[in-house]
Amino acid sequence: MTEARWTHDGYEMVVGLEVHVELATKTKLFSASPNRFGDEPNTNIDPVTLGLPGALPVLNKYAVELAMRIGLALNCTVQPCTFARKNYFYPDMPTSYQISQYEDPLNIDGWLDLPDGTRVGIERAHMEQDAGKSTHVGGGEGRVHGAEHSLIDLNRAGVPLVEIVSRPDIRSPEQAREYVNELRAILLAIGASDAKMEEGSMRVDANVSVRRPGAELGTRCEIKNVNSVRSVGRAIEYEAKRQILMLEAGEAIRQQTRHWDEGDGRTHTLRDKEDADDYRYFLEPDLVPVAPSADWIEEVRASLPVLPAARRARLALAAGLAADSEAVGSIVDRGQDDYAFSVQAAGGDIGRAVVHMKEAFAEMGAEPVLPAADLAGLTTLEIEGKLTATQAKTVLGELLEQGGGDAAAIAAAKGFEAMDTSELEAMVDDAIAAQPDAWEKFCAGEAKAMGALVGHIMKASRGQADGKLVTQILNARK
Amino acid sequence: MSPFDSASEIAAGVRSGDLKAVDVLEQHLARIDARETEIHAFNLVIADAARQQAAAVDAIVAAGGDPGPLAGVPVALKDNMCTRGVPTTCSSKILADWKPPYDGTVVSLLQRAGAVAIGKTNLDEFAMGSSTENSAFGPTRNPLDTDLVPGGSSGGSAAAVAAGFAPLSFGSDTGGSIRQPAALCGVVGVKPTYGRVSRYGLVAFASSLDQIGPFTHTVADAALALQVVCGHDPHDSTSIAEPLPDYSALLERGVEGLRVGRITDLPAGADPDVAERIEQAFDALAAAGATIVDVEVPAFTYGLTAYYIIAPAEASSNLARYDGVRYGLRVDAPDTHAMYSATRAAGFGDEVKRRILLGTYALSAGYYDAYYGKALRIRRLMADDFAKAYAQADVLLTPSSPSVAFPFGSKTADPFAMYLCDTYTIPANLTGEPGMSVPFGTGQNDLPVGVQVLAPALGEPVMLQVAAELERAATDLTAGGAS
């Protein structure tokens, strides 16, 4: 469960996230060299990537399609859009301008629902090109400060990015983490990005301010270099507390860009926004506007898979669990929900299947090796009361080891002799006779009274009785 | 009329086997040897590569093949067109040693058409200027009178044709850089419709205004050249996909029934000798059966201001890539940003710096709306005004240049005086419509005057049709001994 509210000394945090994701295209946003991570430096280069004189950008259609997928998955309006030049000098930006969307982004006004039900607004999700990679030499730990010189690899220059800008609707570190996790799950589900924070194909900047609840928005600081989901939470918590300390000390917050240092767990000033660069945006004359047709938009919308939130809801309903339960969340994250439904289709019990899969399938991908029918057989034995939960776990271990098999045969080989129902019915009779008060209360609708009856039966069976079956019989007698 | 062979004659001769491409080449190289030191049309002559290419053309003919419509035609390329492995300097110190690792689209098309590239021509640095005096490698001289400028920025390409160094050359036209030097050197120069010729491989000055076009002795040669270099290019997002017309089809048709527009509110500034020739051009077309109609283009007068905001603004961004990191000049400094400033200070000449400063200013916070934003709105007004004019006229006629060729140094002290050279050519760049200059008699000191023919977008056929009529009429002028 997420902690929706975070307060500290009577302040709340107000957080918006800007997430950059690299799109899973074959080529760059504006040229035909490969978009591929991990290649030898400066091998994925062409005249456009190098910013050579005379080179001209041509937009990658598939990048637009993936950007639209992101927008539609985030409930955005897809609109006609333009590209602009953002002018600044930096050695990893070969043309000395970044082509980005400024006034008319492709996607606007969407939202993302967190598993806890919080709705985070999406202001925009726009396309832009990535910069190259600088390696700083001689400054200790590869930092830009104090480096003797730097080396530039332009393989990443021109890789297509979508920048997803949330509204400042996040109120706790936990929500921020949930937002990043949920966004990542969506990006993977729709195939827009491999969204690997450790490889930089998903990067998070956080805009953090604090205020007394209900007060006007405070001055915000932008936190850069947040490289893992864990540091998202740590960085904004640190930053919010830093701002609160300053306010309590009577100091004003200056609008700044700050750098999160994973090592010391603090944010450090990069630059003040007052001396912000003047980017001299203007429409990119080498490119023309993009106006996706209604047909194209609908085609992309129709091709979207069921998104994680809907998949969680569907699985939770079928399995009789809460949508934000850990079992449902982890199975959907692993993409195993379709498998769970095929267990059900094979006649098995999806609720029991989910319970097993949560632990036993943790290391598996979307297509577990165990045939769904075999897991179905196991859950049927359980439902029929022929195996206890503990026994079922043992049988499952065997099934996984063998890569499949007949659960009943394995149970028999293990000597698991489940009580048949007649034995259990007799025990229920004994329990009712022994605890008439509890039985009366149970029949009158006091659910709690069932505990005493079940306890009696469990004691008599030395824990071997199937609790679920006992409950069924009790309810049937009522 | 030109004493030199036309590209059409050379190509026809080489294709038929009557002429050898290698002989044609040697003839032109000999003329270069004789006068290039004096004129300085070229930054680089690639005689050996040209000899190989000419021999290859001859070999194709000998084998019974067709080397293409420009078979064996020596062609000079403005030194802002990328040529693989051959220095492409933009007449700037910042690119003095740069060899592109790729060919621009026009360069490839010319090669495929059998043309023989003979060298890279001088220009005002990064195509910024109207006299070729802004070259980092020294000015080009007008072959008609070496005390005078050839115009610019494509002065080297205009001079190369005028001097007989090549029957065909290419320049780029951002605000008149083909049409004005064509006028001053007495040759034909065409700026096609924006997007008709690929800009891929043309070193950008102002992306929304730049367009490549040919210099030739004759209108027919210009049509031939356009047929080769026009067309859609998937490497240029602003390239026009419409099919190509036959540019030569209407050249002999005359102007009977065409409406030729006279802009009544044309900005003043043309010298009397030039203005007189333009009047004669109207008369000649009327005599040939055209109807002269009066049109108004009220926004014309704001063109200069709009252009000198938009072009520098785009240039300030286009030229930001010259930072000493990946190619070109670097001046060492203790840190990267100091290296940028030192490199760019040393690598760019005064006019380029001036325009970078002006363009940066026009885009910067607090000034954008008053300058760049407003200039873009004037551009719209201009396009609307021309659209109305073209509803009444098939083509418009103006001077190409306010004056004939002028002496070196006469306009260098006042940048704005030089900018005024572009008064009549700029609107076609702002609207993207085609324009060309065709020689039409002479003005003071027997120097050539160019008439500018303007047409609506993709109106090259009618523009060439009218130019061909002016070309015929100009022959009569000379024959008739008019001043």
Next chain:
Amino acid sequence: MSDRLTNDVVVKVAHLARLDLTPTEIERATEQLGDMLDHFADIDALDLSAVAPMNQPLPFVNVMRDDVVQPCLDRDEVLDAAPEAEDGRFRVPPIIGSGA
């Protein structure tokens, strides 16, 4: 824009454009750019609020290419042309310095 251009603005603009100018060059640029802006005053009086800006000559839309890889440039050829290269990469002086 009737206010005359000042040296300070030119210094700021020169920094944005990464152009090292001497004090004399700044004086001269201030003078020349100021003169040009005076010439541009012909548009000051125009009310263009109802006119849409036009940044390109042609009203093209949706020009895109397929996501297909084409051959890359040769790294050695490219790096040989660079002012300074090391270890397969372009080498630059320290990025953070007085000019940053």
